[in-house]
Each structure stands twice: as C-alpha cells, then as structure tokens.
Amino acid sequence: GQNIDQPTEMTATEGAIVQINCTYQTSGFNGLFWYQQHAGEAPTFLSYNVLDGLEEKGRFSSFLSRSKGYSYLLLKELQMKDSASYLCAVRDSNAGNMLTFGGGTRLMVKP
Amino acid sequence: DTGVSQDPRHKITKRGQNVTFRCDPISEHNRLYWYRQTLGQGPEFLTYFQNEAQLEKSRLLSDRFSAERPKGSFSTLEIQRTEQGDSAMYLCASSSLGQSSYEQYFGPGTRLTVT
Numbered sequence: 001g002q003n004i005d006q007p008t009e010m011t012a013t014e015g016a017i018v019q020i021n022c023t024y025q026t027s028g029f030n031g032l033f034w035y036q037q038h039a040g041e042a043p044t045f046l047s048y049n050v051l052d053g054l055e056e057k058g059r060f061s062s063f064l065s066r067s068k069g070y071s072y073l074l075l076k077e078l079q080m081k082d083s084a085s086y087l088c089a090v091r092d093s094n095a096g097n098m099l100t101f102g103g104g105t106r107l108m109v110k111p
Numbered sequence: 112d113t114g115v116s117q118d119p120r121h122k123i124t125k126r127g128q129n130v131t132f133r134c135d136p137i138s139e140h141n142r143l144y145w146y147r148q149t150l151g152q153g154p155e156f157l158t159y160f161q162n163e164a165q166l167e168k169s170r171l172l173s174d175r176f177s178a179e180r181p182k183g184s185f186s187t188l189e190i191q192r193t194e195q196g197d198s199a200m201y202l203c204a205s206s207s208l209g210q211s212s213y214e215q216y217f218g219p220g221t222r223l224t225v226t
Contacts, residue, residue: 004153031213033213033214033215035217041219042115042202042217042218042219042220043154043202043217044217045214045215045216048213048214050213087153087154089153091213095167098144098156098159098167099144099154099156099215100156101146101153101154101155102153103151103152103153104151104152104153106151
C-alpha cells in the first residue's frame, strides 16, 4: 500500500515564502505530483518530479528526494490568490500508474 | 473549451436511488480516471480506463459502483442504491500516453448529495 503525509493546514503572510512538505511510502515509485485546488474547484497541475532535485516553475518550485521519500513545494512571493489546498500525489508503477493523493494542505495567505 | 467536462455539476438524490454521471475527457486523451473526494480530503482513486478497457479498479469500490467507457471517448459512472456515505465530489481526469502522460487534467467534478 501507499502512505502519503502532509500537514493539514498552514498560514503565511502575503509576500512571504512558504514550504509545504510531503512524505510518502510506496512500492513502485514512478513520480510525484503537486496539484493546487481552490475551494469547490478541480485540482490543477503544478509540478512533477521523478528524479531527485529541484524543479522550478516561476514562483513555485518542487523538490524530491527518493531515498528519503520526501518532497516539498516552495511558494515564493505569496499572493492572496495562493490561498488554496495543495495536494501531494504519488504515482505507483505497481498499481497501474494511478495517483494516490495525500489529504492536502490548506494554505491561508494573510495580508 | 477543450478541457475535461462533467455532467451534471450537482446531483441531489434520495437514498436508495440510482445515479449516473458523465465525463467527457480531452479529445486526444486515451486514459480516463474517476476519483472521489470528500470535504477536507484528497481525491481517492476509483477506477481508470485506457481507451475502452477498464484496467484498474480500486478495492475500495463496492459492487454498487460501475463505470463504462464504451467507445473509448466519454465515460459514465453509475452508483446503484445510493447511500448517504456516497455523498462526495466525483472527479474525472484524463491524460494521454506519451511524453506528457504524467499530467492528469481534472474536470470540474459532480457533487453528489444523498439525502
């Protein structure tokens, strides 16, 4: 089976930097994904890591360490619109490459 | 709009009734996924299709749930004899084989309320 853990809630200030951590256990790791989900809306893709290291995309960066079963999503220059849930998901090659999601981290950005 | 679409967006039904949801994936995507999401939780995998073949089905999926993708394009998810515990958001996603197959595109979801 798979186990994915991420904090339930985080609060940060507009303009600041926030790091959302995710740890996972899986038998056939085949990639880690971060999705953003605003309340009542569908998840939207943010980033994908399959090799160790940092992937940067604008204000968002995602890091992966496969040996540690660890990833983080880094959000810079926070804006109010970044208030949303951030979902960590792992793809398992032993399970049809389906995605298993963590419970999500609800980020609240305050002025 | 060429994204994933789902119909209906909202459904209220009485316990014991059957409901059917539809998902239209992005046209060139041959993989289609169904997820269920309850408030405050991440999406939970239900089943997925590659073209018309149902390749994976969650062990958590009861026999009251059935999904089809008869022509490899749109898909339907039927829940028979609904229970209050079935109340959730049902999300559909699609992706394509090939280099960009890692990204799943989600539809807006169907919110089911069982009273």
